[in-house]
Amino acid sequence: MSETASDRAATMGELKASGWISRPVKQEVREHAIEKVAAGEPLFAGVAGYENTVMPQLENALLAGHDVIFLGERGQAKTRMIRSLTNLLDEWMPIIAGSEINDDPYAPVSKHARDLVEELGDDTPISWVHRSNRYGEKLATPDTSIADLIGEVDPIKVAEGRYLSDELTLHYGMVPRTNRGIFAMNELPDLAERIQVGLLNVLEERDVQIRGYKIRLPLDVMLMASANPEDYTNRGRIITPLKDRFGSQIRTHYPLDVQTEVEIMLQEAVPLDVTTSAGRITVDVPDYLCDVVATFSHLARSSNHVNQRSGVSVRLSVANYEALAANALRRGLRSGEQNVVARVDDLEALAASSMGKIEIESLEEGREGAIMENLIKGAVLTVFKDTVPPEQTRAVVDAFEDGAVAHAGEGVTSEELAHLVDEVDALRAPVAVLTGGVESPAAVGAAVEFVLEGLHLSKRLNKDASGPSATYRGRT
Secondary structure: OOOOOOHHHOOOOHHHOOOOOOOOOHHHHHHHHHHHHHHHHOOOOOOOOOOOHHHHHHHHHHHOOEEEEEEEOOOOOOHHHHHHEEEEEEEEEEEEEOOOOOOOOOEHHHHHHHHHHHHHHHHEEEEEHHHHOOEEEOOOOOOOOHHHOOEEHHHHHHOOOOOOOHHHHOOOOOOHHOOEEEEEEEEEEHHHHHHHHHHHHHHHOEEEEOOOOOEEOOEEEEEEEEEEEEHHHHHOOHHEEEEEEOOEEEEEEOOOOOOHHHHHHHHOOOOOOOOEOOEEEEEEHHHHHHHHHHHHHHHOOOOOOOOOOOOOOOHHHHHHHHHHHHHHHHHHHHHHOOEEEEOHHHHHHHHHHHHOOOEEEEOOOHHHHHHHHHHHHHHHHHHHHHOOOHHHHHHHHHHHOOEEEEEOOOOOHHHHHHHHHHOHHHHHHHHHHHHHHOHHHHHHHHHHHHHHHHHOOOOOOEEEEEEOOOEEOOOO
């Protein structure tokens, strides 16, 4: 059918004449998933790193028509995947006009819709709902009530003269209002067990009791849920009958390699190019510092000093990348540079953006800062060893052993750092590896500082740090 409003059926008779066929929501999702799988397309865009792990399991679940629960720590795209499933629904869906629960024109379930169809027949008015409005989501909290999910008697409707036994007195909750759509319950174990029973009842038994009034409500809902494995096994639990309701349980994970983490980080981060009265200022974060930010997260996920039960979200990488770029921008605003490139000294900004996203475990008070500093240094050293060939740094070390000295830090301009290449010619080769041939002072200066810091962390150069300034010299 055409997607233009003027061509869509406006009455039941027109809908029948158009040849529209009613399908359960799971069949609808399955058919669209079949098209994407057959065409070799991903189910949805914007989720990286799951191509060979999570996605095949999710495809199987959708093709099987299963309700799904995702188990994974925070920041593993569970909610994003669930929300993206709406793209596997038909773009437009017809309902009985005025229906609160998206009544199927061919099989109405609410009293309003049944009465309207009985009275008007083929003249029953039809409305169309976009797939973006066929999704409901609730964060499970201990204070979530049956009224929130299922419904409650509306006292205003009672005051208008209706009897409590009248179905029209009901105010439907979130689940019935997502009829013929996808309903998601985030952090399901946090939902009180008695509320889980009510959720099971409406999804499995189809009988709903509200204030002692029992109605038959055959809802057509695809149920998705998410849970943190720690909560799933300890803090809260999912009642066995409800757990059995999910056809598939899929375990998510953090990016398995640094490059995937970088891809997600760059996809999610907000760019920081700005325009001031002095002109436009651009901020560039070189690839090797992107790798440092991502490696920092990977090291945190394997550190004994970080609480692994709470997880180390990819949002840590995104926030750290943005903080790194922001510090570079601040430096550029003060120095007057128009094209700013992030440097090693900008990594100090990661402390503030990291502390709220990871839980440090230490027996000593005040050790958090030292642990964070060691993680950053570990990330820089790891990337330096993977990026700069050791044979290209021997001559650099020799030059410093012969008396060369380099000053770096926030107070040193890019031009001053770049000038070190002229003073220490041995720096040209490793700097070229990092810049990829870019010769701007900002890019060269950032690469010079990275090489010097990498050699210091490799214990091949000495570093005297005083506040934002640092001096590199030979070890003899």
